[in-house]
Amino acid sequence: DTGVSQDPRHKITKRGQNVTFRCDPISEHNRLYWYRQTLGQGPEFLTYFQNEAQLEKSRLLSDRFSAERPKGSFSTLEIQRTEQGDSAMYLCASSYTTQKETQYFGPGTRLLVL
Amino acid sequence: EDQVTQSPEALRLQEGESSSLNCSYTVSGLRGLFWYRQDPGKGPEFLFTLYSAGEEKEKERLKATLTKKESFLHITAPKPEDSATYLCAVQAGTGGFKTIFGAGTRLFVKA
Numbered sequence: 311d312t313g314v315s316q317d318p319r320h321k322i323t324k325r326g327q328n329v330t331f332r333c334d335p336i337s338e339h340n341r342l343y344w345y346r347q348t349l350g351q352g353p354e355f356l357t358y359f360q361n362e363a364q365l366e367k368s369r370l371l372s373d374r375f376s377a378e379r380p381k382g383s384f385s386t387l388e389i390q391r392t393e394q395g396d397s398a399m400y401l402c403a404s405s406y407t408t409q410k411e412t413q414y415f416g417p418g419t420r421l422l423v424l
Numbered sequence: 425e426d427q428v429t430q431s432p433e434a435l436r437l438q439e440g441e442s443s444s445l446n447c448s449y450t451v452s453g454l455r456g457l458f459w460y461r462q463d464p465g466k467g468p469e470f471l472f473t474l475y476s477a478g479e480e481k482e483k484e485r486l487k488a489t490l491t492k493k494e495s496f497l498h499i500t501a502p503k504p505e506d507s508a509t510y511l512c513a514v515q516a517g518t519g520g521f522k523t524i525f526g527a528g529t530r531l532f533v534k535a
Binding site: 354420 | 428430456458460465466467468469470473511513520521522523524525526527528
């Protein structure tokens with residue numbers, strides 16, 4: 311069990327560019343979550359998948375954000391036309407579906423939009 | 425609306441000085457309450473899950489307890505390596521598996 315991995319770990323981009331992040335969950339975990347965390351705050355829920363189905367999406371997630379999990383394994387989070395306000399740590403977590411689940415987090419991708 | 429409030433925002437302790445962190449929550453039917461530890465620049469590290477009032481869990485110098493309105497993370501005789509941000513999160517029994525986090529308590533333990 312290698313844990314949740316995320317790539318890249320750091321990303322610097324210019325305003326208006328598109329960026330894509332990847333998350334590889336713990337094998338056999340069928341639920342995958344994306345969060346955003348800014349300095350001094352707790353993680354903020356963005357969306358989650360059960361297998362390949364995106365079951366919930368935060369109202370805070372603008373239409374510039376899109377997430378996919380095409381084969382129910384890894385997931386990607388894309389931000390189009392980045393803005394300076396998108397600068398944050400993007401965290402991925404995975405869990406195994408039970409009524410009493412625990413989410414395990416990856417190391418995060420830190421995004422800086424200039 | 426589901427809400428999690430953690431206090432204090434920051435806590436400074438001397439090594440060996442025991443204390444408690446508070447997590448107050450408002451949620452429509454609690455499915456689970458989670459405690460995580462987060463070091464600067466890293467992802468949260470899982471500590472405990474609590475499911476029902478009266479439940480307690482322990483790990484080394486940490487002990488988590490749960491009531492119907494709040495949870496406490498007790499730290500006994502802390503060491504400098506316990507310095508971190510401690511996050512509390514809840515999952516409601518309704519509304520899918522959306523997880524709500526508090527802002528965290530930043531703990532500093534001085535030798």
